[in-house]
Amino acid sequence: xxxxxxxxxxxxxxxxxxxxxxxxxxxxxxxxxxxxxxxxxxxxxxxxxxxxxxxxxxxxxxxxxxxxxxxxxxxxxxxxxxxxxxxxxxxxxxxxxxxxxxxxxxxxxxxxxxxxxxxxxxxxxxxxxxxxxxxxxxxxxxxxxxxxxxxxxxxxxxxxxxxxxxxxxxxxxxxxxxxxxxxxxxxxxxxxxxxxxxxxxxxxxxxxxxxxxxxxxxxxxxxxxxxxxxxxxxxxxxxxxxxxxxxxxxxxxxxxxxxxxxxxxxxxxxxxxxxxxxxxxxxxxxxxxxxxxxxxxxxx
Amino acid sequence: xxxxxxxxxxxxxxxxxxxxxxxxxxxxxxxxxxxxxxxxxxxxxxxxxxxxxxxxxxxxxxxxxxxxxxxxxxxxxxxxxxxxxxxxxxxxxxxxxxxxxxxxxxxxxxxxxxxxxxxxxxxxxxxxxxxxxxxxxxxxxxxxxxxxxxxxxxxxxxxxxxxxxxxxxxxxxxxxxxxxxxxxxxxxxxxxxxxxxxxxxxxxxxxxxxxxxxxxxxxxxxxxxxxxxxxxxxxxxxxxxxxxxxxxxxxxxxxxxxxxxxxxxxxxxxxxxxxxxxxxxxxxxxxxxxxxxxxxxxxxxxxxxxxxxxxxxxxxxxxxxxxxxxxxxxxxxxxxxxxxxxxxxxxxxxxxxxxxxxxxxx
Numbered sequence: 001x002x003x004x005x006x007x008x009x010x011x012x013x014x015x016x017x018x019x020x021x022x023x024x025x026x027x028x029x030x031x032x033x034x035x036x037x038x039x040x041x042x043x044x045x046x047x048x049x050x051x052x053x054x055x056x057x058x059x060x061x062x063x064x065x066x067x068x069x070x071x072x073x074x075x076x077x078x079x080x081x082x083x084x085x086x087x088x089x090x091x092x093x094x095x096x097x098x099x100x101x102x103x104x105x106x107x108x109x110x111x112x113x114x115x116x117x118x119x120x121x122x123x124x125x126x127x128x129x130x131x132x133x134x135x136x137x138x139x140x141x142x143x144x145x146x147x148x149x150x151x152x153x154x155x156x157x158x159x160x161x162x163x164x165x166x167x168x169x170x171x172x173x174x175x176x177x178x179x180x181x182x183x184x185x186x187x188x189x190x191x192x193x194x195x196x197x198x199x200x201x202x203x204x205x206x207x208x209x210x211x212x213x214x215x216x217x218x219x220x221x222x223x224x225x226x227x228x229x230x231x232x233x234x235x236x237x238x239x240x241x242x243x244x245x246x247x248x249x250x251x252x253x254x255x256x257x258x259x260x261x262x263x264x265x266x267x268x269x270x271x272x273x274x275x276x277x278x279x280x281x282x283x284x285x286x287x288x289x290x291x292x293x294x295x296x297x298x299x300x
Numbered sequence: 301x302x303x304x305x306x307x308x309x310x311x312x313x314x315x316x317x318x319x320x321x322x323x324x325x326x327x328x329x330x331x332x333x334x335x336x337x338x339x340x341x342x343x344x345x346x347x348x349x350x351x352x353x354x355x356x357x358x359x360x361x362x363x364x365x366x367x368x369x370x371x372x373x374x375x376x377x378x379x380x381x382x383x384x385x386x387x388x389x390x391x392x393x394x395x396x397x398x399x400x401x402x403x404x405x406x407x408x409x410x411x412x413x414x415x416x417x418x419x420x421x422x423x424x425x426x427x428x429x430x431x432x433x434x435x436x437x438x439x440x441x442x443x444x445x446x447x448x449x450x451x452x453x454x455x456x457x458x459x460x461x462x463x464x465x466x467x468x469x470x471x472x473x474x475x476x477x478x479x480x481x482x483x484x485x486x487x488x489x490x491x492x493x494x495x496x497x498x499x500x501x502x503x504x505x506x507x508x509x510x511x512x513x514x515x516x517x518x519x520x521x522x523x524x525x526x527x528x529x530x531x532x533x534x535x536x537x538x539x540x541x542x543x544x545x546x547x548x549x550x551x552x553x554x555x556x557x558x559x560x561x562x563x564x565x566x567x568x569x570x571x572x573x574x575x576x577x578x579x580x581x582x583x584x585x586x587x588x589x590x591x592x593x594x595x596x597x598x599x600x601x602x603x604x605x606x607x608x609x610x611x612x613x614x615x616x617x618x619x620x621x622x623x624x625x626x627x628x629x630x631x632x633x634x635x636x637x638x639x640x641x642x643x644x645x646x647x648x649x650x651x652x653x654x655x656x657x658x659x660x661x662x
Contacts, residue, residue, distance in 0.1 A: 061661070063504070064461060068452060097369070112660070221622075
């Protein structure tokens with residue numbers, strides 16, 4: 001009887017182990033892609049990400065433990081458009097010959113694609129356009145489709161499962177987009193200044209008017225003359241909100257706010273970037289709610 | 301003559317690049333310039349207390365994939381306006397596809413002996429190559445025509461890196477003359493092949509703190525005519541705390557032991573075994589996005605004589621206008637040698653980087 005129990009227990013643990021091993025292992029550059037991947041893969045995937053949600057996705061130092069994580073992965077999800085160039089070091093360092101790399105920017109309707117020759121005098125500009133595309137929730141659908149395709153190819157026997165999850169995600173996201181548009185109606189046309197040019201997709205989705213940036217050029221630290229000009233512009237245009245990504249310093253935005261009527265608010269551009277943002281849906285709930293609250297406060 | 305040769309190489313490089321780009325994807329081409337303004341008070345030298353301007357190095361890099369499995373990296377260096385081009389590194393790497401998760405590297409490259417030998421000097425806030433590397437391996441560190449196999453494996457939550465190199469055997473004596481030209485010691489006989497190995501463990505101590513510890517060893521023939529060998533062993537560490545892109549604190553250090561057989565006229569056998577040591581330590585604190593400063597300590601004994609020694613220490617500060625594209629570094633150091641001669645050096649480094657220079661690894 002004892003032997004029988006041991007054999008049954010052994011078989012059960014083997015089955016459990018096999019089911020764990022059978023999961024698709026996915027690593028993404030950012031927590032946003034990871035969040036969407038979790039919606040598509042649910043129980044059949046293990047998802048990890050490289051750039052911490054509170055970190056700046058432009059700058060990640062490749063370390064061996066990240067390479068080890070990618071060496072065990074089946075799929076790597078890249079932001080692309082030159083945002084996560086550091087991922088190449090990690091992917092090469094992983095030595096993983098079976099790794100499928102998915103560039104999630106492929107189907108995106110890109111914004112701010114330079115029409116003239118790009119050079120470094122324009123700052124840290126991306127030749128393929130602004131890469132912060134996940135901040136338009138409509139692009140979440142395009143990203144999800146790419147991810148579902150990749151999962152279905154890598155794990156064809158669960159094609160229906162991934163497609164069903166994709167359909168559910170699309171349906172929920174479309175419904176949420178309608179809700180968000182209603183909630184964000186009060187934000188339509190409001191003028192905001194942000195630290196970095198991270199928000200054109202979000203602004204396009206919810207009709208915000210981003211009129212300036214604390215950085216004089218993308219990726220370039222603010223200069224005194226630029227700050228002085230920005231203060232004048234904010235006063236002239238009666239800008240009430242200065243949005244700051246949490247990974248940028250707060251001293252300059254506070255300085256500008258103190259000289260104007262604008263308020264500084266932290267706008268996390270990624271899932272996990274603030275408490276309560278656990279999913280891709282939470283990200284937009286949080287951003288719209290925060291902007292609405294600050295707009296109301298500035299009108300009082 | 302040297303200038304003509306240099307020009308020919310550059311033109312060939314450009315022609316190759318253009319031809320290559322017509323048929324396939326263009327490799328990344330980048331150029332890094334390193335200009336230095338310096339003054340020192342070392343008595344008995346020609347440039348005592350004279351302000352000097354020098355084009356210390358121009359590095360030209362071409363990097364790219366050859367196919368889905370292999371990439372190639374070429375770094376050419378010119379040390380000064382009168383100097384010829386030298387091959388700093390030129391190698392191919394099979395990055396994926398080999399069994400056991402191995403990578404293979406073949407060509408001339410900086411060997412992974414210690415932590416900083418594989419790095420190019422523009423990565424160092426302390427600006428100058430540590431004395432121990434200059435004395436033991438020459439101005440450009442330890443580089444050789446070699447074949448490398450390396451693997452990276454999980455060890456709990458850490459990463460274990462193992463690397464083995466088969467070297468041509470030329471483990472020292474690479475220096476530059478006053479014009480910046482490479483001085484290659486003529487070999488009267490071919491040295492035996494050498495070996496160089498390194499193992500290291502990398503771990504994240506916390507979300508923002510990374511730690512790497514390595515042990516390296518190499519053995520090679522240093523005097524083929526006399527059949528003299530050297531065995532060198534080093535331990536190294538790097539500890540970095542980086543909570544965001546505005547602050548970081550890095551501690552880095554290496555200690556090296558050199559054991560070798562050298563000529564000794566007083567000995568009946570005509571030779572003797574010596575053991576000498578060296579090491580360096582640096583602390584670098586980035587206190588603003590573009591600013592950093594730190595201290596370093598440098599010590600080495602002679603490569604062939606443990607009674608010779610040199611000590612250096614100093615402070616440095618850096619300002620990066622925009623990352624590595626434009627950086628100003630200031631170094632104030634004091635050196636002290638065996639004859640108890642002391643001198644001070646002040647050095648301003650102006651560094652610029654043109655082109656798509658890839659982000660550095662830890």
